Amino acid sequence: MINKALEAYLEQHSSPMHPVLDEIYRQTHLQQLYPRMLSGPLQARLLDLICKMLRPKTILEVGTFTAYSTIAMAMAIQDDAHLITIEANEELEDTIIENLNKAAVFHKVSLKIGQAATIIPSLNTSFDLIFLDADKMSYPMYFDLLLTKLNPGGFLLADNVLWNGKVTDASAQDAETNAIRLFNEKVTDEPSVEQIILPIRDGLGLIRKK
Numbered sequence: 001m002i003n004k005a006l007e008a009y010l011e012q013h014s015s016p017m018h019p020v021l022d023e024i025y026r027q028t029h030l031q032q033l034y035p036r037m038l039s040g041p042l043q044a045r046l047l048d049l050i051c052k053m054l055r056p057k058t059i060l061e062v063g064t065f066t067a068y069s070t071i072a073m074a075m076a077i078q079d080d081a082h083l084i085t086i087e088a089n090e091e092l093e094d095t096i097i098e099n100l101n102k103a104a105v106f107h108k109v110s111l112k113i114g115q116a117a118t119i120i121p122s123l124n125t126s127f128d129l130i131f132l133d134a135d136k137m138s139y140p141m142y143f144d145l146l147l148t149k150l151n152p153g154g155f156l157l158a159d160n161v162l163w164n165g166k167v168t169d170a171s172a173q174d175a176e177t178n179a180i181r182l183f184n185e186k187v188t189d190e191p192s193v194e195q196i197i198l199p200i201r202d203g204l205g206l207i208r209k210k
């Protein structure tokens, strides 16, 4: 895994994000109990550049938290593109709306508050890009659900697929680690996709539907 010094070096040599994201980063660290859930500047820059490369028209995010990654993507997509983001924790709703307005991207985003497993099947859109970043236990189930919602040629980005390096530690047998392992196996064995795991931050699966 990348150590702290290398991560700092990567950040110093990646273009900075919009100042509003720095503000949300600080505010999340002051106000939220688990600020580490926020993906951070390096991943935000990667999401930004992926959006600029792919120019997706329809984007789905599973796991909004304080809308940091939502905003990174929403700022990078074109005005006629639309992003749906799903968050289970209704206590975050006001913060999410406030942050989307602060970043002036609310017109490109639909926020759905509720369980992803219920909301995903109810969506009658298919997506060019999906960012999966919610409860790890459900990753294997989300893979099945999301594959049906992904357009051919579309990309699924799955965060935390190295789970702090625990995926290769045979002594780590907790339920979340095993769920991430199962997810990675399912993706590897699925003939309709091709994938690479990028060792950025906690591991980002880059999965393309053929």
Ligand SMILES: C[S@@+](CC[C@H](N)C(=O)[O-])C[C@H]1O[C@@H](n2cnc3c(N)ncnc32)[C@H](O)[C@@H]1O
Pocket (backbone or CB within 6 Å): 037, 038, 039, 040, 062, 063, 064, 065, 066, 067, 068, 069, 070, 086, 087, 088, 089, 114, 115, 116, 117, 133, 134, 135
């Ligand atoms: C790691 S955080 C998302 C971080 C965000 N994508 C970012 O990069 O800043 C995961 C979020 O998923 C939400 N979540 C957890 N289980 C969920 C579920 N079953 N359905 C929808 N959201 C869920 C959590 O409440 C949390 O806000």
